[in-house]
Amino acid sequence: MSNRPLEELRTQLDEINMELLHLLSKRASLVQEIGEVKKRQGVNKFDPEREKKMLDQLVAQNQGPFDNHTVRYLFKQIFKASLDLQIDDQKKDLLVSRKKQATDTMIQLGTTKVGNGTPQIIAGPCSVESEEQVFAVAKVLKEQGVSIMRGGAFKPRTSPYDFQGLGVEGLKILRKAADHYDLQVISEVVSPSDIEMATEFVDVIQIGARNMQNFELLKAAGTVNTPILLKRGLAATIEEFLFAAEYIVSNGNANVMLCERGIRTYEKWTRNTLDISAVPILKNESHLPVFVDVTHSTGRRDILLPCAKAALAAGADGVMLEVHPNPSVALSDAKQQLDIPSFEAFMAGIKQSIDA
Numbered sequence: 001m002s003n004r005p006l007e008e009l010r011t012q013l014d015e016i017n018m019e020l021l022h023l024l025s026k027r028a029s030l031v032q033e034i035g036e037v038k039k040r041q042g043v044n045k046f047d048p049e050r051e052k053k054m055l056d057q058l059v060a061q062n063q064g065p066f067d068n069h070t071v072r073y074l075f076k077q078i079f080k081a082s083l084d085l086q087i088d089d090q091k092k093d094l095l096v097s098r099k100k101q102a103t104d105t106m107i108q109l110g111t112t113k114v115g116n117g118t119p120q121i122i123a124g125p126c127s128v129e130s131e132e133q134v135f136a137v138a139k140v141l142k143e144q145g146v147s148i149m150r151g152g153a154f155k156p157r158t159s160p161y162d163f164q165g166l167g168v169e170g171l172k173i174l175r176k177a178a179d180h181y182d183l184q185v186i187s188e189v190v191s192p193s194d195i196e197m198a199t200e201f202v203d204v205i206q207i208g209a210r211n212m213q214n215f216e217l218l219k220a221a222g223t224v225n226t227p228i229l230l231k232r233g234l235a236a237t238i239e240e241f242l243f244a245a246e247y248i249v250s251n252g253n254a255n256v257m258l259c260e261r262g263i264r265t266y267e268k269w270t271r272n273t274l275d276i277s278a279v280p281i282l283k284n285e286s287h288l289p290v291f292v293d294v295t296h297s298t299g300r301r302d303i304l305l306p307c308a309k310a311a312l313a314a315g316a317d318g319v320m321l322e323v324h325p326n327p328s329v330a331l332s333d334a335k336q337q338l339d340i341p342s343f344e345a346f347m348a349g350i351k352q353s354i355d356a
């Protein structure tokens with residue numbers, strides 16, 4: 001049997017493809033013109049009513065063999081592609097994206113530079129509990145050459161009955177210890193109305209995982225110049241994470257650091273699952289510095305060091321972890337904070353791997 005008819009049919013299809021392409025391109029040019037008109041008039045580019053009218057018209061004229069559902073689907077794809085054409089290319093690239101800025105963002109914290117290739121360690125207690133506790137940790141950080149201290153003063157806790165933090169008193173303690181030992185200090189803020197106040201006490205404001213999509217908080221963080229450490233939400237995709245950072249940057253604060261802190265999966269042997277792949281993806285997609293919180297992602301003291309090494313090997317600009325003078329009596333995260341000798345051992349391991 002000859003396959004001539006098949007070839008003939010295919011030749012005909014090729015011709016129709018060309019006609020379709022020609023018509024689609026003609027349509028696309030018109031859509032671009034409409035886009036220009038809409039821009040001048042300040043009209044919204046997306047017009048669902050117009051789309052519905054066109055789809056209804058098309059379905060009313062449809063004589064098959066495609067069913068109405070398929071006709072709607074095919075044209076909806078054309079409208080979507082058309083809308084993409086109308087949206088400014090500029091707007092498609094986020095400010096936090098590598099496409100917008102090829103060079104790495106570096107953040108100056110006192111004499112410390114974040115994002116210049118030298119890994120930074122952020123360490124300190126989960127919660128600020130007392131002056132004595134914070135000073136004990138600050139002293140060890142100084143001895144170990146760590147220049148950024150963390151400590152929670154406003155604690156977003158799962159249970160309302162758990163310790164909620166010392167609030168402003170906690171920030172004052174952190175500032176006092178940081179000044180005494182010449183450290184930079186980072187602490188979480190949970191309310192938009194506290195952002196301005198926190199800039200008086202801290203060098204970096206943290207926005208925690210539970211608030212990653214608290215858009216009012218993100219906007220408020222964009223109105224100050226104090227650097228922000230934004231943690232990835234426990235169920236946030238990398239795209240959602242970058243959009244959250246975009247809220248801060250687009251509101252005026254370009255000093256943003258990202259922090260992977262583990263995502264929630266079905267795995268029970270770690271507190272969360274450390275998404276190590278997020279590190280190179282974030283570094284490729286964005287110019288912002290990337291940290292990994294090994295304490296919250298793992299919830300396990302015994303694997304902090306290998307996970308920290310993995311984070312740095314994957315390209316992270318630094319690692320965050322919790323250290324407490326006496327973890328067993330800590331008011332939060334008692335199970336996962338390192339005591340001081342373990343922290344010293346951790347630092348020895350990290351230094352060894354950095355020097356190697």
Ligand SMILES: O=C(O)C(=O)C[C@]1(C(=O)O)C=C[C@@H](O)C=C1
Pocket residue numbers: 031034035045046047048050051078079080082083
């Ligand atoms: O008619 C318009 O207003 C257009 O912008 C064109 C068009 C289309 O492709 O047909 C594109 C996007 C809108 O959502 C609706 C329709």
